[in-house]
Amino acid sequence: MRALxxxxxxxxxxxxxxxxxxxxxxYEYSTQPEGTTSVQLWYTARRITxxxxxxxAFQHRIEIVQGVTEHLDVGTQTILVQSGRGGLLLDRVTxxxxxxxxxxxxxxxxxxxxxxxxxxADRGDFPIDVRVVAARDFDRLTVAVNAVGNLHLGKDIxxxxxxxxxxxxxxxxxxxxxxxIGAETWGGTEDTGPKPPSDKISASAGPVLHFTASPRFWATxxxxxxxxxxxxxxxxxxxxxxxx
Numbered sequence: 001m002r003a004l005x006x007x008x009x010x011x012x013x014x015x016x017x018x019x020x021x022x023x024x025x026x027y028e029y030s031t032q033p034e035g036t037t038s039v040q041l042w043y044t045a046r047r048i049t050x051x052x053x054x055x056x057a058f059q060h061r062i063e064i065v066q067g068v069t070e071h072l073d074v075g076t077q078t079i080l081v082q083s084g085r086g087g088l089l090l091d092r093v094t095x096x097x098x099x100x101x102x103x104x105x106x107x108x109x110x111x112x113x114x115x116x117x118x119x120x121a122d123r124g125d126f127p128i129d130v131r132v133v134a135a136r137d138f139d140r141l142t143v144a145v146n147a148v149g150n151l152h153l154g155k156d157i158x159x160x161x162x163x164x165x166x167x168x169x170x171x172x173x174x175x176x177x178x179x180x181i182g183a184e185t186w187g188g189t190e191d192t193g194p195k196p197p198s199d200k201i202s203a204s205a206g207p208v209l210h211f212t213a214s215p216r217f218w219a220t221x222x223x224x225x226x227x228x229x230x231x232x233x234x235x236x237x238x239x240x241x242x243x244x
Contacts, residue, residue, distance in 0.1 A: 055084030
């Protein structure tokens, strides 16, 4: 009986095709399998500067993703922030959708488009992000590149509209059925630095490690190092994924 149950779990296509993320900043070519749900817990600890006047900041994100069709999923995100020893505060809520245009490796380059629209708490600020994902597998090696357009609307936005551009790119290698190692880089034109930066582009890079503990549980973490004054000097970004 146990053998039959185990065979059924391992042979379940929904689990085998789970939306597993091998990067934290870079989106890959994947969507949540149809009829399945994923709960993802995101944790970020960052230092915007080594100056002690600026405390370490934390971000906690709860994301629930539902597979609608074979190529489409939708999700919701609740983002909380914490600075120093202060309590958690609601930063924003977001609705998201991703659509992939073909099956993996069916096209020369795998393409996904992702849309996120949210509301910042206690502000007339409605951020909208449009992301185009291009990826390609080379046996055990995966390369992914993201181009992102950020739009902020609302009465609390200077001029009512702000636009920014961002990017992310990564490469990962499967060293074991359960382990991937790689690196990624990301950045953008948005000014998020602690003081007026000497350059207007934030850019970061660092190693990434992914571990699949079971078909229903996985974890990915990135250690990021700032390459420009506008970027965080250091951050650790981790995702825990639970397939329901």
